[in-house]
Amino acid sequence: MRRRQPPLVTAVRLADYRLTTRTVQFLAIGLAVFVAIPLAIYTFYYPIFRSDLCNWPSATYNPRDLRLLLFGDPQIRGASTSTSLRTRLDIFGNDHYLGHIYSTLVTRLDPTHIIVAGDLFSSQWISDDEFDVRARRYKNRIFRQPRAPQVTPAPVLLNLSGNHDIGYAHDVTRTRVRRFEKHFGQLNFIVTGDDFRIVVFNSMSLDGSLDDNEHGQAGFTRDVRTFLEEHMKVNFEGTTILATHVPLHKPVGVCIDKPYFSYYGDKSGRLIREQNMLSEGTSQWILNGFFGETGAGRGVIINGHDHEGCLVRHTKMQGEPRWSVVPIASGGTKYEYYYNNTNSDSNDGVLQVTLRSMQGEYGGNAGLLKAAWNATTQDYMFSFSICPFGVQHIWWATYVVAIVAVCANVIAFIGLPWLDEKARRAISGQQSSVNFFVAGAKPQKFD
Template identity: 25%
Template sequence: MLNRNRFKKLVQYKKQEDDGPDDLGGKQAQQNTLFPKGRSYKVYWRHIVIWLCFWLMLINYYERMVVKRVIKRCNWNRWENWPQGAQPHRIGLFADPQIMDTYAYPNNTWITYHLTKIVVDNYHRRNWKFVQYYLDPDTNIFLGDLFDGGRDANDKDWMDEYRRFNTLFPKIPSKKTIMSIPGNHDIGFGDDIKEDARKRFTAYYGESNNYLDIANHTIILLDTMSLSDHKNPKIKSIAQTFMDEFAQSYHPLPRILLSHVPLWRDPNQLPCRGPGRESKKPFPIERGKQYQTVIDGYITPEVLGKIQPEVIFCGDDHDYCHITQTYDVNGVVKTAEEYTVKSCAMNMGVRRPAIQLLSLNNPDATGPALDKGTWQTEMCYLPDPMLPVFLYSFFGFLTAMWFLYMHYFPVSFNKNIASRMGKATTETISSLPLPVSSSHGHGLLRTRYHVDEKPNYPFKNFLVNFAIMTLSVFSIFFYFLTVI
């Protein structure tokens, strides 16, 4: 038989539960209240903190751990095959970053453009820093199309993009970084080249036709787009004169040609080799406004005959391609391996962006006549750009559903979720002779994760909690986007 004091306590407890779970524990209600007593808003900090921990782990995993793991797979020692004790010179080739701007995407809404730019810029900045830290190439070379709308930009906008590009790809003081190869998005192509855009590009990035002796190799930078200009002899003559003078001078070292637009080929006779190409279609032979997928067929033999490269690297197509070019020099048939380097940008139509790694080892300064392999190359995949975006979106949806469920179906939430999330703070009175239940049909159990089952303003409560959650997640993203 129940004594009077115990029955009185039971009645008081029953009354407290009928009035709502907030009255069960004054301390708990006080902890969950964002504003002073009398306000209608309540913040469930425990739920927010739990979700923030999940978000922090997810973002750290894809913005740091995955990037590190993917980049380290390209470690030079994994694929280089040099004699023991060799000290090769290592080069990273970056094709078609094409940092996005309003000139290339004029129809995008303001919010769409800026959100996309933030995501794409973060992909560039993060990958560049991880490549420099974990792969540590001795030289970095860009293969053109630095900007997306560089050829159309006025001077003020171009300078803004120039400064932005330098923040995404800052030069490393101890390394050589070459950015002087222009792309058709930088200056135009052929007859449509904009002379002012070309002068501006070379003024800030250096001469687009040049050669350098690096690690006992001669690396030739050739502006094949200007070479394709048939209307303006002034523009064409710059590349033509450079090529003629190079052919007449003495260059005994193995030669590597770098250009933006690939050389001409018959895709039916010279299909792309290797598993690196995503497209199943033959290499496109097309031309249009301000672009051409290959240089003209009559220019290609001249370039090969005068430069006489052993290997060629170019960009423009955005996808990978490997072919073997054959050319004739004074009756002697020679070959050159040509690699079209994948774009390093996430918005260029390829699912897996990549860079190309080039390793040079020619300690004896031998020339190509000895038929001695002095270079090796490997494609290095960058992290999957779309998987994190998908998972962030999906996780954001789950977060929103959790808070909607919590605020609009609190009874069900408490019964199915909150009651399983922690240790009960109220003990069940199991010694009673008669069953005692709450007005909501569940036992006298309450955890620290229970929510108010009779909220006065569920929509306002949801907005406050979800707004705090969203701002906190954005703060985490901001940290990872700005601090590496």
Template identity: 20%
Template sequence: MLHFLTKILFLTLLIFIYCEFIIYYFVLLGCSWSQLSKLDQDFTISSPKDPSKKPLHVMLIADTHLLSSYEGHWFNKLRRDWQMYRSFQSAIFLFEPHIIFFLGDLTNTGQWYSDKEWNKTIQRFHSLFSVSSNIRLYVLAGNHDIGFHFDVTDKNLKRFEQTFQTPHVRLLTIDDDNIHFVLINSIAFEGDQCRLCERADHELNTIINELSQTDILTKPVLLSHFPLYRSSDANCSRQSLTTLKSTSQYPTHKERYDVLSQEATKHLLTTIKPRLVFTAHTHRYCYTEHNNKDGKIIPEWTVPSFSWQNRDDPSFMLLSITTNNQRVSHCYLPRETTIFWSYAIGGFLLTFYILFGGRRPFYLVACCFLRKMFKI
């Protein structure tokens, strides 16, 4: 009897370990850093001085929406935190990125948090998404962190900037690779001449001057929480349309709420002249393209939410980039429904094992069940 109970405990532990640890590695192993192709190379820009130098590896994550201590059930919050922690740490172990960008909405309702609640949530953020000292981590502001443009307070803005050392516009240059990233607080690009927007315009002009004075012709990568203007997601790539039956089911985007305004989008594209753009906010994947005044195509990827609170199939992006080449990978995390069915199937088989004790009837029923499930 003791031997039988030991087996049951061991099998239960195996099911738990698979569903809470191993499945994350299994799913993430289906993704990898994309190999660069000469077909995508920009020959107007000189190649890296050292041809053997590996590309810069960048991970992009969006909309984690960490719940506060008073939001939702405690188990739901614990579950979401564990899922993101396990996914993130598994991804760091497998992919070893050089830089990680969080594209805003770290918190769920951070604009309404007290200072005490804010500090507690940020401590959780650093605990869940802890990295080694050789990995750089940068954060953008989202509307759930500081509020939309119409309700941003000086206190919330200052609190976020002091927490993550983030100005409205920031130029990040990787000196060894001569690769530029421009990080913007998209909530400050309303164009209504408020002090928020005036400061953002001033910082943007300063960075544009810096870029124009550099000897490197590399165009920057633009990072924003709000997507650039698009009327809806109907024209996104086919991959982003799989969740809906027709493009007519996509609602029209509201400027300055769902996406940046047309004026702000045009201003950013013509002044920064980015080589590619990464955005967030919608919680859905989207690949779209913009044309600048020179007629060149600027690709934009909208990164889906990283939280199961918002999606059954959260995901993130991997960017391999050099001075004149880049490739993007879209990496999925385990579906929550997959984890649920893994527990259900494991529990089903374990129940039959308990009932039949490993005898032949259990073997026959289990085989029949698996054949029907997987159509063997």
């Protein structure tokens, strides 16, 4: 008795192949539509989803307006010959993560000024060659400046020195200062406009000892104090914006960081090893010098250093040449704040913005400080907000998922149909051979 082949075996096997292919295609489309595309939309257009924090508060334009885009403490790391591949990949990704935040906001917000408030690199102890390598990465991967002619003027980029760039007071050396200034400009300088001035200064040396001449550190202290004293004496009637790295003194509990100082040796605590903020005496000197002992001066102070971020007002104490501190917000609080630069009774004092770090672990933050010109009062009205992108894993996930989704769709819509076609031909050929013998035909021999 002859055994017959099941009649639908070919159709069933082909159906199984096609069902598997369709399932993979649906999964590939789902990965692209529901995961990869939403991630990409957020990553490249995230300011739209945080428009209350990531946009200037007013669409009105005045040529006198200042739009300051602020970044704190990128602290980019470096690699050595012994660095693992995983660490090198992490460094590469971190550079492009920070660069993505910068380029996205610059393109969308069209700032007039960009300020990076110090600690560009993660360590002042690196060699000159490594400093040059990181400087190139900083300029080419992260804070890239436009090279082609622009329709609108390119923003002014101000790179401030931080303790991880040149060291604290006793660690500052000529070599460290020279290499920083080679790539990023002077430690102390001023940018002026018709109604404002931005005063940039090296706060790491302000509390240094004037007797600390072992490596010339006293010279840096004299330089920055002389620089500030010269500009304090100028009868400037506009708005003063102070930009530095180390924040002014604040009592315990005002910000997350509390006052902290450590020193080298036992020379009466004069050789600073580390400090969280400037001394109280130096802070009072700065406030009185730039904003007047009467509190009549107008302006804003910008700084980094405290990675958590903080917003305060320094207010003049009645009848005394001293200033107190009024807390506004600190840490990762989502806020936008308006500051009337006219020092009215309802909004007295000088605003100090301590930028939350733009590092991934703190959320990839940028500060938006707008000075809107008020033609009636002939002065600026400031607004400030912190714009977070999110942790660096979002950037990584966007690119990894996009690559996986593209590969999955290529396999699903090109690779698997090609394999299905091969399987169909193989199964059809096998079935034809079976039917030939099942029909009882005799094989023919060909010469």
